[in-house]
Amino acid sequence: AQTVTQSQPEMSVQEAETVTLSCTYDTSESDYYLFWYKQPPSRQMILVIRQEAYKQQNATENRFSVNFQKAAKSFSLKISDSQLGDAAMYFCAYRSRGGNKLVFGAGTILRVKS
Amino acid sequence: ETGVTQTPRHLVMGMTNKKSLKCEQHLGHNAMYWYKQSAKKPLELMFVYNFKEQTENNSVPSRFSPECPNSSHLFLHLHTLQPEDSALYLCASSQGPGLMINYGYTFGSGTRLTVV
Numbered sequence: 001a002q003t004v005t006q007s008q009p010e011m012s013v014q015e016a017e018t019v020t021l022s023c024t025y026d027t028s029e030s031d032y033y034l035f036w037y038k039q040p041p042s043r044q045m046i047l048v049i050r051q052e053a054y055k056q057q058n059a060t061e062n063r064f065s066v067n068f069q070k071a072a073k074s075f076s077l078k079i080s081d082s083q084l085g086d087a088a089m090y091f092c093a094y095r096s097r098g099g100n101k102l103v104f105g106a107g108t109i110l111r112v113k114s
Numbered sequence: 115e116t117g118v119t120q121t122p123r124h125l126v127m128g129m130t131n132k133k134s135l136k137c138e139q140h141l142g143h144n145a146m147y148w149y150k151q152s153a154k155k156p157l158e159l160m161f162v163y164n165f166k167e168q169t170e171n172n173s174v175p176s177r178f179s180p181e182c183p184n185s186s187h188l189f190l191h192l193h194t195l196q197p198e199d200s201a202l203y204l205c206a207s208s209q210g211p212g213l214m215i216n217y218g219y220t221f222g223s224g225t226r227l228t229v230v
Binding site for chain 2: 004007031035037042043044045046047057060091095100101102103104105107
């Protein structure tokens with residue numbers, strides 16, 4: 001079974017600075033998808049960014065980018081120019097290519113200081 | 115509004131009550147899910163429905179009973195719950211397996227359940 005580990009329960013960043021959230025996963029599969037979700041206090045889980053394992057190029061969405069290291073099974077999220085609205089719980093998630101179950105990590109609380 | 119609507123937003127129920135949570139999506143998705151989110155624990159997948167058929171029950175106690183009458187609606191019927199069942203219950207939808215599966219889920223805002 002696949003597992004997802006987020007080793008940072010909580011992180012803080014100064015507004016306008018850059019922060020990196022860590023995620024590692026364990027799988028025996030070679031083709032899969034990885035996601036970062038954001039859950040603000042409103043409770044809405046919002047998809048931030050996704051990465052297909054067969055693509056070597058790291059995904060980027062505006063201020064959000066990932067560092068995908070397939071051999072190391074690492075999938076970190078970098079948030080540049082942090083904004084107050086980025087404060088939320090961030091979840092890393094894994095999905096097999098052949099299935100539709102999402103496996104989540106425990107989450108990282110991100111606090112943004114003004 | 116994300117396309118997945120959950121009602122009610124909050125629910126307080128006694129241990130002997132029967133209540134239902136509702137989830138509705140009009141995104142054209144054919145897979146729907148129930149997740150339980152407890153404090154300081156990873157999201158726990160409870161049930162998976164693909165094309166209205168239950169394809170996964172993750173060892174969920176029988177006091178939780180899902181129902182999926184069509185691809186757009188999903189219910190979670192609750193009966194004789196325990197205080198430890200208090201949590202945020204999230205519904206999500208997606209394309210089914212084999213169909214555009216590189217996309218993630220679309221989530222609802224959840225129902226905050228408190229069992230007293």
